Amino acid sequence: QVQLVESGGGLVQAGGSLRLSCAASGGTFSAYAMGWFRQTPGTEREFVATISWGGGRTYYGDSVKGRFTISRDNAKNTVYLQMNSLKPEDTAVYYCAAAAYGGVTNPGRYDYWGQGTQVTVSS
DSSP states (O other), X not given: OOEEEEEOOEEEETTOOEEEEEEEESSOGGGSEEEEEEEOTTSOOEEEXXXXXXXXXXXXXXXXXXXXXXXXXXXXXXXXXXXXXXXXXXXXXXXXXXXXXXXXXXXXXXXXXXXXXXXXXXX
8 A cells, every 4th residue: 555645735926937746655656656746626637647667768747847747766765846937827736646557648547646736836
């Protein structure tokens, strides 16, 4: 059983930056591909980014490509999401997730989820 805890959310002005962290415990972190998703009320969970087990491969949703960067530190059991040039439409609850067999963009492929952290971007 893997536990995931996100942190780093908050309120930021448009154009600003935030870095989200997701700390994992209870499992072998390096055995999981990791992903970030986001969700606003009344909408489906949206894929943001994913990173492979060793960190060598990353993939991004079109809406964040070029602005967000996913990374991981397997020694610290932590995955990060660096968010730059934030826009009001990035406002959402952000979730990290772990996939034993590689989840890519499909939330149904992820096995464990954190509780989420709120990101609010003001205009």
